[in-house]
Amino acid sequence: MRDETTTGDLDAALEALAAAPRLIVALDFDGTLAPFADDPSQVGALPGSWAAVLTLNRAKDTEVVLVSGRPLGSLAAVTHAPEDMALVGSHGVEWRVDGHAEAALTADELERVARIGAALDEVGARFPGVVVEHKPAGHGVHTRRVSADVASEANAAASRAAHDADPEVLERGGKDILEFAVRHVTKGDAIVRLRDLHGADAVFFAGDDVTDEDGFRVLGEGDVGVKVGPGETRAGFRIDDPAALTGVLKQLARLRATR
Ligand SMILES: [Mg+2]
Missing domain, CATH: 3.40.50.1000 (HAD superfamily/HAD-like)
Known part of the structure; x- marks a missing residue:
């Protein structure tokens, strides 16, 4: 490096x-x-x-x-x-x-994506300003418009909800976004x-x-x-x-x- x-x-x-x-x-x-x-x-x-x-x-x-x-x-x-x-x-x-x-994506993967998305929508509804973006292979939880405290609370809740909905879900963080996907590419x-x-x-x-x-x-x-x-x-x-x-x-x- x-x-x-x-x-x-x-x-x-x-x-x-x-x-x-x-x-x-x-x-x-x-x-x-x-x-x-x-x-x-x-x-x-x-x-x-x-x-x-x-x-x-x-x-x-x-x-x-x-x-x-x-x-x-x-x-x-x-x-x-x-x-x-x-x-x-x-x-x-x-x-x-x-x-x-x-x-x-397989039918099974599509079904998992839908399940995770529904769980994240419930989290999004509890945090005004947090935006849940639905993508073909997963979802992004955007926290650009909220304070750092709200973001970390929302991220923790999203992570719990996504893993409850699908124990195999893959999580990765980016700039003001936490992503949940079903395929690791x-x-x-x-x-x-x-x-x-x-x-x-x-x-x-x-x-x-x-x-x-x-x-x-x-x-x-x-x-x-x-x-x-x-x-x-x-x-x-x-x-x-x-x-x-x-x-x-x-x-x-x-x-x-x-x-
Ligand atoms: Mg970029």
């Missing part, structure tokens, strides 16, 4: 990365391409970042994929991503690759699968949240991982915020287009 890296290091790493015969550019959305907003349906990628993403998506032997904890439908709606851009939603459970959507699994699928020689991955650490964990020599914002990370590089990522993506797009 590294704490400090210089921009010069990142420049050199991007230059080497851009020379890879086949490249995957994997990007988290919220907090990475898009700044956070109270209403998750109202966020958008920073225009400069999105322009660079579209340029990269058109570049030869370059696959752009958005890898998000959002459900696939929400990710597609909020990004207006072109059909040929790969989308991975629900931390790797849902895929849209080459225009084909894939969800693949991570962004790391998604990146490994994408690398295979595209026969990629190198991967660029940027993300801001704890769930993105699963992605950084599967990167190897020649790959570039960029952590956006504060917090402990396994990524090789760190930048301040989504605005700083715009410069990085522009540089990568330029290098990739002129190689």
Whole structure:
């Protein structure tokens, strides 16, 4: 784990990365391409970042994929991503690759998702300001709009309710969100699968949240991982915020287009 890296290091790493015969550019959305907003349906990628993403998506032997904890439908709606851009939603459970959507939960899993969701709705009703978001493979309990005390109380109640409803439920925390799912797939699994699928020689991955650490964990020599914002990370590089990522993506797009 590294704490400090210089921009010069990142420049050199991007230059080497851009020379890879086949490249995957994997990007988290919220907090990475898009700044956070109270209403998750109202966020958008920073225009400069999105322009660079579209340029990269058109570049030869370059696959752009958005890898998000959002459900696939929400990710597609909020990004207006072109059909040929790969989308991975629900931390790797849902895929849209080459225009084909894939969800693949069993009937039993769907039943468990419904049961957990009903239990969490009861908790949500007891805590005004806490929002329960229903996703295809699980649910998110959002505490962005409440105080830290209320958040921790709501999280404890949600955790108890979800485990009572389904002892096998998988729990994971993020920024102002506690998630409950029935299938353990991570962004790391998604990146490994994408690398295979595209026969990629190198991967660029940027993300801001704890769930993105699963992605950084599967990167190897020649790959570039960029952590956006504060917090402990396994990524090789760190930048301040989504605005700083715009410069990085522009540089990568330029290098990739002129190689
Ligand atoms: Mg994020």
